[in-house]
Amino acid sequence: MLSIENLHVAYGPVHALEGISLEVPRGQIISIIGSNGAGKTTLLNTICALIRQKSGTIKFEGRELSRFTHQIVKLGIVQVPEGRKVFAGLTVRENLMAGGYVLKEALRLQQNIEKMFDLYPILRDRQNQQAGTLSGGEQQMLAICRGLMAEPKLLLLDEPSLGLGPIIVNGVFQLIRRIREQGITVVLVEQNARKALALCNYAYVLENGKIAMRGQGRELLCDAAIKKAYLGECS
């Protein structure tokens, strides 16, 4: 569905990604794990054209992607950014409406808002509250629901468990599982490697802008090097 070939990205003289290639098959969850500064966010932002690559190609359903973020969203690629980035001064409902901006029909918008309320009922109770007043976990759920509003084919999640307590993290991962059940393809970027590897179909390990390792989630969970580098710290 999404295929990336030999992607190079730099911020001025700083090389953030050096020759990344990866495949995201339809209907799967692909995890990308790696420590802070490995280039995970850069990769997602390059897919969404928030950053321009130096070289390399990104193809979605066989075609090269547009250079404009809003057009990429219209194709069905939606990113839920790192740090949630809900519109704090807008109400919960308005945040969902913003997520459904690309929908053509007003009726669809209302239906999808109802679906999100069913998916995470707290949002219904808080719909007229400013999003900035929600707790961190609620904001994360709102951010994911806001992303789902656009009916994406491919959902990119950037560290959805960052800074959240264990209970809400379970909630977030449960939600991601349900998203896959709905047939939406997911790219999950995480530092919480254990959970991400357990959930995904296939995973890539990013180190210093290069893919250090790749394999099925369960294989990597048992890998000695991975255990040492990524699982020892965050159990």
Next chain:
Amino acid sequence: MTPQLLINGISLGSVYALIAVGFALIFNILKFSNFSHGGLMSVTAYIGYVACVFLGHYIKDLPLFVVTLVAAALGGGLLALVVERVAFRRLRNSNSSVIYYFISSITMGILMENSITIFASSNFYSYPSFFPASVIRFGALSVAIPDLLTFLFSAAALVILLVVLFRTKIGLAIRSTSFDTSTAKLMGMDPNRVVAATFFASGVLGGVAGVFLGINYTLYPQLGQLIVKGFVASVIGGLGSISGALIGAVLLGVVEIFLIGLVGAGWSPVVIFVIMLVFLLLRPRGISGVIVQEKA
């Protein structure tokens, strides 16, 4: 302070509100102070004048006034689209620092002012009087008709803006983009379109304000420098806050009328600038308390 002065102040404040909100809209979305807005108001004051002179043969009084406002508002909106395209779009696409926006906006303002000087030389023109300078009585209160209409039409323009901002799809996009441009893009919002719409709205308000300024004062190319009043109102209310701009503007109008009575027209601006400096020093986020930082 008499109720009479209060009403004069609110009427004046409503014009300042048009300026301040037009200013705040752009500040919100691009995080810089758009001083070209003054030049735009000068041009629209003349656009309104030309429309009113030409159409004055066919219609009179209230209809003429409304058509004049609409012509100036549309002219202002379209001119703002041109300004955005010429002066700011390239800067946005190359992520330039705020100083370039500043220079670009000042230059654009001067360009517009000087274009008027060239076309209209620096003769003074003045709007015909649309209405009899009579008063309406509400019990003990008497309100001058021009003051009342100034207030009503300014308020109507602002209400329309608020409806657009809070009840329409493009309004939601403007507010989202003002909060966080990158994330708004991730919602599928096209920044070029959203910024253009914001400039259009700002230009429409500037156009309406331009006509009122032209009516209150005579027409001259530097008329738009009254943008300073909008800026002061924004600072008092809180830069980048729409509600703050509204409150600050009405407050400014009332205080100004009050001061003119108290210390005279010469000293009143001095006192007002002192008030603004006090706000900048003691409460830089203004009355509304929203903190919006200038683009770094």
